[in-house]
Amino acid sequence: METCTACGARLGPGPACPACGRPVEAPDLSDWRTDTAERPAVKDVPPAPRFPLYADEAPAPTPPGPSGRRRGWLPWVAGAAALVLVAALGAALLLGGSDDEPAPAPVAESAEPSAPPTSTAPTTPPQPTRASGGDLRRKPEPREPEDVTGSVSVRVPATAPPSQGLDGSRTAYDAGNLVDGDRTTTWRMRGDGAGSQLVLQLDGPTTVTRLGLVNGYAKRARGPRGGVLDWYTGNRRVLAVEWVLDDGTAIRQPLDEVRRVQAVDVGSITTRRVRLRLVEVSSPGSGRAGRDYTAISELAVVGLPG
Template identity: 45%
Template structure:
């Protein structure tokens, strides 16, 4: 029995409704195109299934990633280079600065002067080339010698001299102690005049050879060149305070002898001066 499609009354299987007289439609037979409740349910399942599968795939993918992370564990710290024979640096320890060179144990400091510069040549031990023989003083007939002590006696009217041209030879002065050498100098010829009993005056500076250029060589190899003029006075050169215990005076250039019968073929030096201050070792 079915219900009336107009009034909803239950109607027998007739052609018209007993209540409102509306024609009763026959129940449609299940044909090939109609879907049963089971088919409808299957359709809904088919439509929903891809979404369920997709969701499950996402869940599985996330779970797999988490499992991979758990399996790998935390990232290892970067390796620290360790010097041979020593431990690695503690990252929590504050860095320390390296000691300054002046603080190194056992290191010596440079010597420093202990006073004002003084003349130190007079106390030096002197080595010279061959010395010329003694002569007779024309003024009074006394014997005049030319040994190395004449270089440092403080008297420019005495001299050390050697025969001929002394260019290339050296005079060595070994000092009594190391000094900071501030100035060097010399009188570059025989700075003496003499008058004989007849009234003839002899200028031994111009009659002997004069030294025109020298080099002062110190212990550390420092070489100071000095070019000299035609002067009977002490000619000096700044030595810069270099510390040395010896001085080599190298004769670089020498003049020709003077003119006339009284000219002397000797290279002469009247005085050598070395101003220096003693030093204290560090």
């Protein structure tokens, strides 16, 4: 805004000063475009547009310093305090609406039954007992019945005298042939042995499960003239026996005329002895191999010793 050069009053739009009446001289603008001329002030230049156009002018930046930093976080503190106040009022409205006890919160039902509580206390495994000698006694493993025939001794009612074999060797018919595991050897006695009894002595108390025998002289051989000699059909065969154990158990067993072991189940009976009674015996054979002897080639005892 221009002022009067005479009185200093602010000039108006008229040609003279409103205070002293002195005419206002118009400025000389003839050379304002030259580099040496003094440029007149531009009046009422519109300000540069702001973005957005409808926003107020941004406040002046806060000068740095302690007061400026305090004005930066004070609005945040005020906002947080307002939020705390609103939350406190809401909690008061919810909790102060009734004097009754609050209902327990509903528990969601599980589709699966809950597992029973388990104890977290450590469990101590059972310790094996220690024998006086320092060895640990462990529970024995279950055993299967086994063939104990080799430890059996046999007492027989009679024994036939020895004879001479085809090769000229001596052949004996002792009781030991009953438990040697060789079917070509035999025990035999003269004549019909029906009613006789053999006693099998076990090595100790044994839980017997099966008993059996080969019921004749199972040997077969070729003679000097090329013929086959069959001692099974030549001697008498045992056709029925009865096994008797220490507890009085008696098991009758019929037998077929075959050269293999024929066995019978007796359950599980603990015994020290087994008596073998000859119930029925066949007639003697005929021909060159025919002999009047009652013969048994093998015995079989299966069980658990001890």
